Amino acid sequence: MKQTNHQFFDFLDFDTDLSQEVGVSKLWKSCKPTAISQNGLGVMLTVPFQAQQVSNEIVPDETIARKSYQVIIRAYGSSILRLSIAFDGTVEDDSEMLQMADEVTETALQFTVFENHWIIEDTTGVIKAKIDLSTPKIDYWSDLLPAPQESFEAVLYPDGVTSIQVSGHDQFFPRRMDAMSLAFITKNGIPDKSTMSFAAKPDEKFVGTGERFSKMDLSGHTFQLKNQDGQGVNNKRTYKNIPFYLSSEGYGLFMHTSAYSKLSLTDFSTRSVQILTEEPVLDLFLMAGETPERIIYNYKQLTGFPEVPPLWSFGVWMSRMTYFSADEVNEICYRLRLEDYPCDVIHLDTGWFETDWLCEWKFNPERFPNPKQFISNLKEKGYRISLWQLPYIAEDAEQYTEAKQQHYMCTVKTKKEQDGSNFSTLDYAGTIDFTYPKAVNWYKDLLRNLLDMGVAAIKTDFGEEIHMDAVYHNMSPEKLNNLYALLYQKAAFEVTKEVTGDGLVWARAGWAGCQRYPIHWGGDAAASWDGMAGSLKGGLHLGLSGFGFWSHDVPGFHGVPDFMNAVIPDDLYVRWTQFGVFTSHIRYHGTSKREPYYYPEIADIVRSWWKLRYALLPYIWEQSKLTTTTGYPVLRALLMHHPEDSMCWHIDDQYYFGDDFLVAPIMNSENTRQVYLPEGNWVNFFTGERMEGQKWLKSFKSNLSDMPVWVKANTEIPMYLESVNCTDEMDFNKTKTIKIDTGFKGIWTLINTM
Template structure:
C-alpha cells in the first residue's frame, strides 16, 4: 500500500491497492482526515462535489477523534453492468439510517426505499424533496455519499439476495393477508444497495465517525465549513404581498416600527419586476418608480430588502441576449434556462445582479422555482424535461438535481467577492452546500412536516425555514410562530395577504382589511415571541460559529447527540438547537404533548423546573411561551430584545445559569463581512463556578458587541 506523508493535511494519500472487481479497478484514497473515497470506472464530469469550490477545513478535521468503520472499507462492493452502477454497503441488523437530504415524509430511513430526487411538492416517504442528497448517516458512526447527480435509488435494508448461503428455514411461516404480504416488515440484513442507472463509474465518499455528530462535522468541514450568515439574518423576515407598490412597502415598514414589532428584512414578491414568469430582473416602474430611494429609506429605518426571483430569463430581460447561446435547449415559461454548470454563464448572470441590485443595496434574494415540476403528477409540466441538453454537456436530469445548488452558489459568490454577508432563500439544494447561507422553504404547509424538516436538515448541511402564512385558527398561527422562532429563519410570508397574518388569519377578510376583533392582543402575543427570537440571536450566532469552525449543525436530531439511546431513534419532532437547547414544538392539534428528555438533567425554560433525563414528560406550553428545555451546566446568554440588528448594535446580555456550575460562549465580530476569516473576531468564554460568573474575551476584534449586564442562577 502506497503511503505519502500528508503535508498541511492537503495531500491525497493513497490508502489501498487497486484490485480487479467485476472487470473494473477499485481505488481507495484519503481526501482529508477521516474522509475516504472509493473510485471505480469512468466518473461523470458533473457530480455534486465537482461543483464544490470551498476547500476542506482539514485543520479542524484533524482535531476530531479518529473514526473507525464497523466494517472493512474494501467490503463496499461496486458492480458496473450494462444497466449502470450498483453499490453495496454493509449493514448490521440493528443499524439505524438517516439523511438523504431534506426529507419530508420520513425520518429513520431503515427499511425504506429512498429515491432522493428534487421535486417542487415533496410527498410521501419515497424521497422526493427540495433538498435531495445521496448521503446517509448510520448511528454506527459513519456516513456514505454516492457522488452522483443521476437519479439514484437506495434500498435501505429492504432487499435480500438469492444466495447459496441463504437460511431456508428463515422463509417458512408468515401470514396470508394482503397487508402482511406487502408490508415487508422483515428488515433485510447485510447491506444498503444504491442503484445508479446510466452511470459508467462512481465515486463513493466514506465519512468516518467515531460517532454521528463527528460524521456530520466531517461532512460539513469537508464542504468548506458551515454557513456563517449575516447576523441580521437571524432576526425576523417578513415578505410583503406580491402586488404591493412602493408606498405600500413603506407603510408596512412604518407599521412594524410604530408598533415596535421586531423585523430586519422585508421581502418583495413578483410584482417588483416588469415580468415575473419568466423573469425580466428589471424594476417595474408602475409599482416601484424610485427603487433606489426605497432601498435608502428602508436602510434608514433599519430594514434590509430581499428580492423574489427565479432563474428563467424572459426575452425582455437584459440577460436574454448574453445567455441565449449559453442556456438549455428547452424554455420554461418562455424563458431561457441558464447553464449554471458553465462558469461563464453563471458569471454573466451574477455580474448583472451585482451591478443592478447588490451594489445598489439589495441584501439578498429569494430564489424560487429552481426545483422540478411535481414528477408524481402527469399534469405538472412547467419545468424543463430530463432529456434537455446544455452547452456544458450536462443533461436535464443532472441539471435538475443541482440547479438550485448552482443558482445559490452564483448569487452567494456575488456577496462573498464583495466581502458582504447575506442570508438567502432558496427552494432547492443538494450535497456539499453547507457553506452557503441559504435557507430552504416549501409551498407545502403541513406543520408536522415542517417540524420534521427542521430535524432532518442537520443530516444534510442544509437550513430549513418553517415559514408562517395564513392559519386556520389562532392556535395554528401561534404554534407555527413558535416553530418559526425556533428555526434557522423566522419568516412570515404574506405574499397573498394584505395585512400581517396575526391581524387577520382568514385570507378574504385579511385582504378586505377586516381585522379580527382581538387583533391587537394577538399582535402583542406575536410580538412577545419575536422579542424572544431577538433575545436568542447571540446564542444562535454562536451556534452558527460552531457550524462554521467545527461543522456542528446548529439544528439537529436528538439521535445525533445521543446515538446509543434507542429511545431517540425515531424521535422526529424534537431537536437540539446549538449545544444546550432542546426544542419540542407543538402544533394546533396539541394543548399538550409528550417530550422525551435524554440522559442528564434538564430545565423547563418557562418554569425553571429541574427534570431528570432518560424520561418522558407531558408538557403544556401557552402560546406566548417557548417549548424548550435547557441542559444542566449551561449558561444561556439572552439579550435585551432589539427591533432590528445594525452594524453597531450592542447587545445587553443576561446570563441564565442552569446548575451550580456552568459554561457558555459567545462569538463576536462585525456580523456583516468575511473578516472573521482573517482573524477579525473574538470569543467570549462564559463560566460560573463557586457562585461567581466570569466572561473572558479573547481575539482581535476591537468593537465590543456584547455586554454582560447580569447573571441569573436557576437551580
C-alpha cells in the same frame, strides 16, 4: 401493479418484460479480485466482472468473456476512505461538490498479500481494508441447486476500527439475489449504471439523505436522489436530495455524483444498504466518527463549511406572496414599528416586476418609481430588502433575445405546450446555463445592478428542475439537474458577498455542497399542523446532511383547502411562530396576509415572541459560529447529542436548538403533546421547573403563550434584554448572561419588562 418486490426489476430497473431487455441491457456481476498493486498513494484492485443472462434469476452468461476493471482505494486523513471504480469514463478527483479542507490530505496506503486475503493498511500499520479471497466452507451432499458465483467481498475500516462490510452474498439461493456487492449494467453494450451494497445489521438505523419529510429512522425506505419541486412537505418529492447518509453503526457514506441515483436503506433487503447510480462510475467516500457530529464534520471537511450569515439575517423577515408597490411596503414597515414589532427584513416576492412572475430583474417603474431611494429610506429605518427571482427566462422577458443569442440559457430542443401555472420550470423558455462562465457573469451582472441599489439579499427560488430536453454548454441535463442548485446558489452568493460584504442567499433547492451557501428554507409547506410537522422532519434530516442554517415559511406557505385564500387559524400562527423563534432563521411568508397585526386576538402573544427572538440573538449568534467549524447545525436532531439512546434515533418532532435548548413544538390545537426528556438535568425555560431526564412526559400541557422548551441546568445563556426595533440597534457589549440555576424562575419575567 408495476411493483414486483424483486430487486432485479424494482431497484436495478430492468423491464419486467425481459424480452424488451434482450440485446439491450446486461447485468455484470463482480468476481473475486485477481490482482493488487500500488496506485499513487492508494491501492488498486483488479476485479473481473461476469456477464449475467437476461433473467430474473442471476445466472452467469458464460458465452461472454469476463471484463476486468480497477477499484481504487484511497485514504484521507485518519477516518475517511475513498473507493472508486470507473466502468466507462473517469473518476473526478475534483468537482463543484468537493471543497476539501486544507487538512484533508491523501495519506499513503500499502498492502500485504496472504493466501486467502489481502490486507490494506496505512504507513502506521492501521488496517484500512481486508479483501476476502477465501472459498466458502461447504459440506457437499446435494446438487439440487448450483454453487454460488464468486463475489467481491471486503471489509472497510475508515478509521481502523469501524467496520463496513461489502454485502457479498445477500440471497435466498444463489440465483435469487437481493443485493449485488458490486455490479454494473450495460445498455447497448455500453456501461450505463453502477451499483454497490453494504451489509446492514438488524437494528441499524439511518438518517440524512437531504430534506426528507419522513420519520427519523429511514430504514426500510428507498429514495430517489432526484431533485424535484416538492410542492409541499408531506410527500416523497423533495427540493433537496443529498447523496449522504449516516448510520447508527458509526459511519457515513457520501456518493460523489450528481447523477440520478437510488438509495435503498434496508428496503429491498433488510440485510443491505444498496446504491444505484445512473452513470458508469462509482466514487464513494466512507467516513467514521465517534459521534454523529464527527461523521458530519468529516463530510463537511470534504464538501465545505458555511460562513456565518450576517447578524441582521437572524432577525425577523416579513413577507407574503406578494407585495406590489413601494407604498404598500412602506405602510407595512411603518405599522410594524408603530406597534412595536421588531423586524429586520422585508422580502418582495413575485410582484416587484413589471408583470407579476415575469422575472426581468427590474423594478416596476410605476409601482416602485425610485427603487434606490425606496431601499435607502427603509435601510435608515432598520429594514433591509430581499428580492425574489428565479433562474428561468420567459419568452416575454426583456433579457430573452440576448440570453438566447449569446447562449446564456440552454438551447431547448423541443418546445412544449405551457400550462401557465407559474409553478413549473416549463412555464419558461429556457434555463440559465450556469455551466457556461459567460452566462454566470451575465447573471451576476443582473444581480449586481440590484445589489448596487442597496438590495441586501436575493431569494434564489426554484432550481430543483431544469429544462431536460435541452443542450447545456458543459454538462448533460441528466448530470446537471441535481447539481444545478449548487451552481445557481454559488453565483448569487458570490456576487452578493462581493457587492454587500455579506454572504447569503435565501435558497430552496439543494445538493451536496450547497451548505456552503446559506440560507436554505423548507419550501412550500401547507399552513396546517401536518405542514408544520413535515417542515420540522425535513429540517432535521437536512441538518443531518451537513446543512447548518435552515428556515421555513411561518405559518406555512399555502392555505388548505383554498390554496390562495384560506384563513390561517390563530393557534397555528402562534405555534409556528414559536417554532420559528427557535430556528436559525425566521421568515413569515405565504399566499395570504402574514403580518401579525391582521391577527388581533393573538397579536400581543406574537409580539412577545418576536421580542424573545431578539433577546436570544447573542445565543443564536454564538451557536451559529459553531456550525462553521463543526458538524453541528443550529437545529439538531436529538441523536446528535444522545447517539447511545436508541429512542433519540426515532424522535422527529423535538430538537436541540444549539447546545443547550431542548425544543418540543406544539403541533395541534389541543395544546398538549408527549415530550421525551433525554438524559440530563433540565429546567423549563418558561416556568423554571426542574426535571431529571431520561423519561417521557405524557400529555404535557402548554398554554398558547408558552411552549415546551427546556434548558440544560446550570448553563449560562447569553441574552440581549433591551428593547430594539432591529439588529442595527443592538450592541452586544450589553449582552447579559442568564444563569439557569435554582434562582431562575422563567424567562417571561425578563422579556415582559422589555
